[in-house]
Amino acid sequence: MSNATTGLDAARKQEIKEVVCDILEIDEDEVTEVSLFKEDHDADSLRAIEILAALERTQHVTIDQAELSRMVNLVGVYTVIEEASARG
Amino acid sequence: MNTGMRGTDATPRRVVVTGLGVVTSIGIGIDAFTTGLREGRGGVKPITAFDTTGFDYANGCEVTDFDPAQWIHRVDPDELGRASQFSVAATRMAIEDAGLTVDEVRARRSLVSVGTTDGESRDLDQLVETGLATGPESYDPVVARRVPAGRLSSGIIREFALEDVEAVTIPTACAAGNYAVGYGYDALRSGDVDVALVGGADALCRKTFTGFYRLGTIAPEACQPFDKDRKGILTGEGAGILLLESLDSALARGARIYAEVLGYGLACDALHPVAPDRDSIARTIDIAHRNAGVTPDQIDFVSAHGTGTRANDITEVGAIRQIFGADAMPRTVSIKSMIGHSMGAASAVAAAACAVALTQGFIPPTVNHNETDPECGVDCVPNEARAAELNIVQNNALAFGGNNAVVILGKYRSAA
Helix, strand or coil: CCCCCCCCHHHHHHHHHHHHHHHCCCHHHHCCCCCCCCHCCCCHHHHHHHHHHHHHHHCCCCCCCCHHCCCCCCHHHHHHHHHHHHCC | CCCCCCCCCCCCCCCCEEEEEEECCCCCHHHHHHHHHCCCCCCCCEECCCCCCCCCCEEEEEECCCCCCHCCCCCHHHCCHHHHHHHHHHHHHHHCCCCCCCHHHCCEEEEEEEEEECCCHHHHHHHHHHHHCCCCCHHHHHHHHCCCCCCCHHHHHHHCCCCCCCEEEEHHHHEEEEEEHHHHHHHHHCCCCCCCEEEECCCCCCHHHHHHHHCECCCCCCCCCCEEECCCCCCCCEEEEEEEEHHHHHHHHCCCEEEEEEEECCCCCCCCCCCCCCCHHHHHHHHHHHHHHCCCCHHHEEEECCCCCCCHHHHHHHHHHHHHCCCHCCCECCCHHHHHHHHHHHHHHHHHHHHHHHHHEEEEEECCCCEECCCCCCCEEEEECEEECCCEEEEEEEHHHEEEEEEEECCEEEEC
């Protein structure tokens, strides 16, 4: 598993996972850190923006829309949130 | 798309445009608007309609020189939301432009159909803001009463005291103006009414700006349809109202005829909340051509939906190519480059632009254009209007939810 997400503690990761699963309308045991939102969980571009917006709100960060290309699975989201938190 | 007919007439009535009323960010009234189109003016400026704090950029095409009292006489303008004020004002302009008196319109069986995206969401924005700040008990009852979208059409009936009239507000978002024109065409063609006041209206509002902003589709500065560096839409506002009547009626009273409504096509696909579908758009164009009895080679230019987003422009041009053929692409322009995206008003204002283009023999330009996106690959009549002898033009409107509507207008030439 990626080491890129060590900066976020387990509780924070769980919070993010809940937000993502809520928007994708899936159970938490259906998603893994590397399963793809689009290919594996039927997300479209609108869902991706919903995830971005919800994370900005709950994680108190600002995420550039260009980051959507990296937010394809939980690992990608953790990395983007970690970087955004470091900036903020 | 009524092809049948009422009564004993063997031939359905022909329908013509004899009056135009517009409220736009480049001109109020058809003369000022036409001058704006010919000169390629731009209506873009920083938004003042709401507090834009927190947005990295907030340009729009706002109407800043509109005085409702100039156009609204019988109804207290304060009882109308901004979109209804636009629709009523544009209607008065259209009636006057047609050379009719209000009494003459009232004496006829009439239809009022007004399309919209947001209705009076501008007032809803304000009510929500009030509710958040001080609670719902602080709602202004005058503002609350203005909210129902039905008032965009019923406001017209109140202002002109119309009696034998059907009023509809059509909520098919950014294609609603064309839907309203089509509805008027059917009502006149079948003999249900003798005059139709049709079009669309919308007022700039925070809700819609924020929604498009969140989707990443608001251009920071300028709207550049078909340009390789286009960055999205600019939200706009205004109204367009067309006065339609039968050809016989127009000839009998010696009216100036801007254009004939040759037909239209609708094809809602409901495939996706926001993404346009190329095949569905192509199908809509094909239906419109067949309904109007025209072939692609007869279309002199296409007034595109042309929002200036990556998705719209490529998908829309792809659909046009599908119907016209890669070697026979029509000139394809977007007046949204000048007036932004006025939502439900957009295709009605564009229909008015098509009508004056036919009458005066020019193609409105697509401004802010530097370099055409090779993926679009159209002659968008960049930056400067072009003189052209025109016979038949096509007005596209594509809305969220796959609500697509295409209207075909033709130049009216009296029989020699």
